[in-house]
Amino acid sequence: MINIENTYINYDELVKAIGGEEIIKSRIEQISQEMLDFLEKNELEEIAYIHEMALTHAVMDYFSDIQRLKDYQKIDHVNDIKVKAYETFWMLKRKPLQLVRQLDDDRYLYVNEKFLLTRLTSFMLGDNINMPIVGEKGVAFRNFLDTLYYYLKFRRCDAQSIELMLLAFKAGQIVFTN
Numbered sequence: 001m002i003n004i005e006n007t008y009i010n011y012d013e014l015v016k017a018i019g020g021e022e023i024i025k026s027r028i029e030q031i032s033q034e035m036l037d038f039l040e041k042n043e044l045e046e047i048a049y050i051h052e053m054a055l056t057h058a059v060m061d062y063f064s065d066i067q068r069l070k071d072y073q074k075i076d077h078v079n080d081i082k083v084k085a086y087e088t089f090w091m092l093k094r095k096p097l098q099l100v101r102q103l104d105d106d107r108y109l110y111v112n113e114k115f116l117l118t119r120l121t122s123f124m125l126g127d128n129i130n131m132p133i134v135g136e137k138g139v140a141f142r143n144f145l146d147t148l149y150y151y152l153k154f155r156r157c158d159a160q161s162i163e164l165m166l167l168a169f170k171a172g173q174i175v176f177t178n
Contacts, residue, residue, distance in 0.1 A: 028059050038115045048097050048111045055096035062090045084123050085163035113152040124169050
């Protein structure tokens, strides 16, 4: 694992504001494990790997943005949607999953976007992640996921647009389940 202290000499204030280096290391380890699980489940261990420096930068950029938000809004915590949106944005930008070598098959080109789609889907569905999605709602949800995947691959997205998309999804869940 990368030594954050050596990598981020100028991040002393951020590390202190966050509550210490262990919080950062813990987030890096959590996301790293999610990535390893994703690679294993999709049988991509021989095709892609985690670029630790890129992941560390993504996590530090995430914490930096969140800390700025907390300081500006004078709040102690941000909601889960904002956390997921900013994490997604920085991992999309830094692309911590890298291909082992150049492949002739372009289906692996978007491994980061596929990982983030999986991660966002899990977040959006929460406890209902294993629920069979069938019928009209299933088609609509699959269309939504296809559109989201396309968006992650080809559109400029920032943390605010990802946050709005997650908020809209949650609002839709409330409206259509009642």
